Amino acid sequence: MLLIHCPYCEEERPEAEFRHAGEAHIARPQNIAEISDEEFERYFFIRSNPKGLVFERWRHIHGCARFFNAARDTVSDRFLKTYKAGEPKPALDGEG
Amino acid sequence: MAETARRTFALEGRSYDGDGISLAPAGPASRISLRAPAESLAALSEALGLDLPVRPKASARKNARAALWLGPDEWLVIDEGGADLMAICARVAALHSAVDISHRNLAILVSGRRVEDVLNAACPQDLSVARFPVGAASRTVFGKAEIVLWRIGEDAFHVECWRSFADYVFGLLDAAGREAVR
Numbered sequence: 066m067l068l069i070h071c072p073y074c075e076e077e078r079p080e081a082e083f084r085h086a087g088e089a090h091i092a093r094p095q096n097i098a099e100i101s102d103e104e105f106e107r108y109f110f111i112r113s114n115p116k117g118l119v120f121e122r123w124r125h126i127h128g129c130a131r132f133f134n135a136a137r138d139t140v141s142d143r144f145l146k147t148y149k150a151g152e153p154k155p156a157l158d159g160e161g
Numbered sequence: 162m163a164e165t166a167r168r169t170f171a172l173e174g175r176s177y178d179g180d181g182i183s184l185a186p187a188g189p190a191s192r193i194s195l196r197a198p199a200e201s202l203a204a205l206s207e208a209l210g211l212d213l214p215v216r217p218k219a220s221a222r223k224n225a226r227a228a229l230w231l232g233p234d235e236w237l238v239i240d241e242g243g244a245d246l247m248a249i250c251a252r253v254a255a256l257h258s259a260v261d262i263s264h265r266n267l268a269i270l271v272s273g274r275r276v277e278d279v280l281n282a283a284c285p286q287d288l289s290v291a292r293f294p295v296g297a298a299s300r301t302v303f304g305k306a307e308i309v310l311w312r313i314g315e316d317a318f319h320v321e322c323w324r325s326f327a328d329y330v331f332g333l334l335d336a337a338g339r340e341a342v343r
């Protein structure tokens with residue numbers, strides 16, 4: 066089982082307490098009622114899904130219940146860094 | 162036809178005493194789920210008569226009442242004397258949310274020399290005294306159920322779970338308690 070560092074609990078906790086919650090740092094358009102269907106599709110459905118470094122939302126659902134962000138490598142399955150929601154995307158290189 | 166309904170406790174008659182482990186349902190208690198921002202903590206702490214803890218995994222206890230840190234703005238407050246916690250919080254003007262969960266949760270007291278092994282049968286947290294000291298509290302999982310663990314002694318834990326999961330949690334603790342002794 067993986068150990069994931071929760072930035073709110075300030076310690077590593079077992080994977081079973083967490084839920085994945087999709088890609089992080091997706092900005093909701095300010096003018097969402099005015100954008101085209103194609104623009105809405107890109108915002109709402111299309112995800113980058115790269116091999117290697119990804120930025121994801123996670124939730125410590127069976128712990129402090131907070132959403133936070135994580136940088137994870139999809140090749141090694143290693144969590145490179147976790148950080149509080151609202152904090153900027155860290156500059157990191159993938160491992161894979 | 163029965164004139165009155167009798168309330169049946171979910172774990173009525175259940176207990177287990179084995180080698181190095183004992184399981185017993187805790188008595189009834191009043192409980193609230195308390196959510197509040199940092200600015201409200203002083204007023205709420207004063208009304209409740211204990212300092213709401215602000216460190217992760219911390220708890221505070223005074224007489225029959227305890228407050229367990231569950232998240233950065235969330236506490237589980239338990240009063241084993243049955244005090245009206247909702248009325249106490251209702252007198253506080255500072256912003257907060259208090260929800261009565263006295264009958265949503267119940268507690269199982271798990272104690273004995275093998276307490277860490279028995280809980281670790283279905284809870285993946287590090288429960289060594291170094292990482293989970295006496296007084297520490299945490300929401301976590303026990304098998305498929307969500308629980309709140311609160312260490313009340315070196316060899317004793319107070320395990321809170323939802324009433325509807327009580328049979329499952331007790332059964333799994335019971336099975337773990339009957340496993341071969343290391």
Ligand SMILES: [Zn+2]
Binds near residue numbers: 073074125130131
């Ligand atoms: Zn957490």
